[in-house]
Amino acid sequence: MTKPTNAELQLQKRYLVPGRGSIPYSLAIEHTDYPRYCIIGDQHEPAEARSNLCFGCWKQLKYDLELIHDRWDNLDDALMTSRRPSDGERAGSSTEGSAAPIDLRVSEAMGLARHAVYSILRTLVEDQPFEVFTTTEGTWALAGRLARRHVGYIASHPDEQVTEAAYIATWKAARDIEKVTHPPITTQPIESHCHQFHDPGDGSRRPCPGQLVGVVMPDGTTTIQCSEDPDHWIPMDEWLMLQTRRDRLAKKYTSAPTRRLRGASQQGA
Numbered sequence: 001m002t003k004p005t006n007a008e009l010q011l012q013k014r015y016l017v018p019g020r021g022s023i024p025y026s027l028a029i030e031h032t033d034y035p036r037y038c039i040i041g042d043q044h045e046p047a048e049a050r051s052n053l054c055f056g057c058w059k060q061l062k063y064d065l066e067l068i069h070d071r072w073d074n075l076d077d078a079l080m081t082s083r084r085p086s087d088g089e090r091a092g093s094s095t096e097g098s099a100a101p102i103d104l105r106v107s108e109a110m111g112l113a114r115h116a117v118y119s120i121l122r123t124l125v126e127d128q129p130f131e132v133f134t135t136t137e138g139t140w141a142l143a144g145r146l147a148r149r150h151v152g153y154i155a156s157h158p159d160e161q162v163t164e165a166a167y168i169a170t171w172k173a174a175r176d177i178e179k180v181t182h183p184p185i186t187t188q189p190i191e192s193h194c195h196q197f198h199d200p201g202d203g204s205r206r207p208c209p210g211q212l213v214g215v216v217m218p219d220g221t222t223t224i225q226c227s228e229d230p231d232h233w234i235p236m237d238e239w240l241m242l243q244t245r246r247d248r249l250a251k252k253y254t255s256a257p258t259r260r261l262r263g264a265s266q267q268g269a
């Protein structure tokens with residue numbers, strides 16, 4: 001943060017600092033005695049001289065804000081598509097064509113996240129009125145912005161109760177979101193080409209030019225998929241078994257001198 005002008009200091013919310021009276025936010029940061037240990041109670045030293053949080057809790061706060069940002073789409077989807085009766089309480093009748101039931105767990109998680117993000121924001125605009133936020137930014141965008149730029153602000157707040165409330169509200173919202181959503185699908189390129197055949201449409205069979213990627217599904221299972229043909233996929237354990245067999249065959253047939261030597265010592269190997 002750049003040094004605020006006098007006019008800006010006048011606009012800032014004031015905090016009571018022992019020996020200094022009620023002073024603007026930017027000055028309160030400089031004159032507050034920060035706690036010796038992280039206020040979350042883990043007995044770790046604060047990450048910085050002016051911080052209420054240790055490095056671990058600082059990272060956790062950033063992670064939780066990022067999680068709210070990253071999973072907002074999943075929450076939207078879960079809200080609209082959780083349609084097994086056991087998934088949530090049904091609103092209205094169960095007649096076909098009636099209003100879609102709302103998954104209360106999902107809407108509650110979204111509510112917690114919204115509350116956490118907007119509470120931080122409310123304090124932030126009081127402390128730093130020159131920080132501009134547009135009203136069109138939703139919870140999703142704001143959570144991402146807080147994670148990128150304002151974790152230090154939250155951690156170093158001169159009123160440690162502000163830090164504590166923000167940390168706890170964000171933590172609770174993030175854990176609830178984890179319960180009702182799955183992590184997004186992730187992919188991992190694999191240094192191997194597809195071993196299946198590819199039909200370019202003229203009836204000829206050619207080795208598939210596809211590269212392989214490991215795809216981790218939301219339920220944690222991994223499949224190996226081909227970049228060229230969506231039908232060329234295989235569960236990871238099967239692929240690993242095939243790889244082992246291929247490695248063994250490769251050793252047997254690529255090293256002719258070794259094979260000859262082996263053949264001389266053990267018949268039929």
Ligand SMILES: [Zn+2]
Nearest residue numbers: 038042054057
């Ligand atoms: Zn801590």
Ligand SMILES: [Zn+2]
Nearest residue numbers: 194208226232
């Ligand atoms: Zn393929």
